[in-house]
Amino acid sequence: MTDLMVQPSPRTAEFLRAPTPTAYKGASGAAIRSHYDVPSEFYALWLDRNMMYSCAMWEKPGTLEDAQVRKIDYHIEQSQAAGKARVLDIGCGWGGTLRRLSDVAGIGSAVGLTLSPAQAAWIAKDPRSNVDVRVEGWADHEPTGPYGAIISIGALEHFARPELSDDDMVQAYREFFLKCSRWLEPGGRLSLQTMAYGTATRDKINPFILEHIFPESDLPTLSAIVRAFNGVFEIERLRNDRMDYAETYRQYGRRLRARRGEAVDLVGDDVVRRFETYCGLFILGFHTGAMDLLRLTLRKL
Amino acid sequence: MKSSAAKAVTNFRDQGAIETWIASYIARVIEKDAGELDENATFESFGLDSVSVVGMTGDLGQWLEREIDPVVVYDHPSIRGLAAYLAASR
Numbered sequence: 246m247t248d249l250m251v252q253p254s255p256r257t258a259e260f261l262r263a264p265t266p267t268a269y270k271g272a273s274g275a276a277i278r279s280h281y282d283v284p285s286e287f288y289a290l291w292l293d294r295n296m297m298y299s300c301a302m303w304e305k306p307g308t309l310e311d312a313q314v315r316k317i318d319y320h321i322e323q324s325q326a327a328g329k330a331r332v333l334d335i336g337c338g339w340g341g342t343l344r345r346l347s348d349v350a351g352i353g354s355a356v357g358l359t360l361s362p363a364q365a366a367w368i369a370k371d372p373r374s375n376v377d378v379r380v381e382g383w384a385d386h387e388p389t390g391p392y393g394a395i396i397s398i399g400a401l402e403h404f405a406r407p408e409l410s411d412d413d414m415v416q417a418y419r420e421f422f423l424k425c426s427r428w429l430e431p432g433g434r435l436s437l438q439t440m441a442y443g444t445a446t447r448d449k450i451n452p453f454i455l456e457h458i459f460p461e462s463d464l465p466t467l468s469a470i471v472r473a474f475n476g477v478f479e480i481e482r483l484r485n486d487r488m489d490y491a492e493t494y495r496q497y498g499r500r501l502r503a504r505r506g507e508a509v510d511l512v513g514d515d516v517v518r519r520f521e522t523y524c525g526l527f528i529l530g531f532h533t534g535a536m537d538l539l540r541l542t543l544r545k546l
Numbered sequence: 547m548k549s550s551a552a553k554a555v556t557n558f559r560d561q562g563a564i565e566t567w568i569a570s571y572i573a574r575v576i577e578k579d580a581g582e583l584d585e586n587a588t589f590e591s592f593g594l595d596s597v598s599v600v601g602m603t604g605d606l607g608q609w610l611e612r613e614i615d616p617v618v619v620y621d622h623p624s625i626r627g628l629a630a631y632l633a634a635s636r
Contacts, residue, residue, distance in 0.1 A: 451595060451596050451597055452555065453597050491617075495615065499613065502613075502625065521604060522597060522600050522604075525599075525600030525601075525604060526596055526597065526600055527599065527617045528616055528617060529616050529617060530596075530618045532620075533617075533620060
């Protein structure tokens with residue numbers, strides 16, 4: 246059975262030893278793998294056909310797949326990625342956004358970053374000639390040229406750890422924004438989607454989530470994000486679509502229930518229960534406003 | 547159609563039965579006697595956390611063979627209120 250718990254990684258140990266830590270570079274590969282390397286076939290049972298594992302857009306009634314494509318298209322539009330020579334997707338998951346960029350957005354090429362080898366292997370099963378997927382974090386990425394647009398959906402959640410002070414979290418996010426800005430062409434845009442604390446604070450989030458679902462990760466606050474990009478990007482648009490995420494998790498839970506037997510065969514009852522609990526907690530969290538779902542359009546200064 | 551109608555009848559639970567189920571569930575979680583629980587008190591006052599709420603609505607949904615959104619617990623935050631809502635909304 247795949248264990249969602251994670252062993253301390255060398256990078257974490259190194260970070261903890263460092264007398265004057267440099268800015269935190271995000272959750273370790275081991276932590277990301279513990280969540281996302283439950284076999285991709287498990288996620289394929291209940292995610293939509295494009296394997297989008299992030300908040301959809303429910304502007305009108307339709308299927309989960311419709312709402313996920315609407316979300317991808319929103320980010321393509323906001324980042325103005327269509328027709329650009331080079332586009333970067335930070336935290337590319339199973340490649341839904343990359344395939345859409347390649348298939349309909351008329352881009353020259355796209356680069357996707359993920360820390361999960363299983364996700365990269367999944368993308369390789371349905372490749373595009375102008376898409377390059379790399380198993381590396383944003384902190385280690387060395388682009389071969391400037392990007393015309395950057396999209397990052399559901400990755401910022403993994404850039405800070407619960408132990409970091411507020412200032413260190415801002416510094417970690419700032420490093421990310423500085424890199425994105427450096428990589429973008431003049432006036433280029435970053436379309437960013439992330440969960441964030443709403444009315445909840447760190448100590449009020451159920452420890453189940455941090456221990457079992459997103460080890461080594463902590464959510465940002467809107468104010469930390471704003472402090473982090475201040476002077477680096479200007480904001481063009483900000484939406485809080487938390488009800489979209491409550492509905493997305495409702496769909497996830499429903500779809501997982503419909504395929505429960507197969508899911509248990511694949512990963513065991515404990516893991517399925519963990520995901521059921523997590524879906525329920527996130528329905529509650531987003532419905533009550535304990536957590537927000539932020540969509541930000543940022544333009545390089 | 548016939549079989550789903552038959553199913554609906556066999557799975558019918560009235561408000562009293564649902565109240566009993568919820569009280570027993572909470573009693574197990576907080577290790578008290580079900581008879582001691584005030585059916586009009588809020589779930590929060592029993593010390594139920596969000597994981598317990600999610601577990602309860604999941605198990606209750608299995609028992610009633612219907613989907614129960616965990617947010618209904620926030621709209622109907624007592625044993626009696628939740629049971630009345632579920633009995634009326636089926």
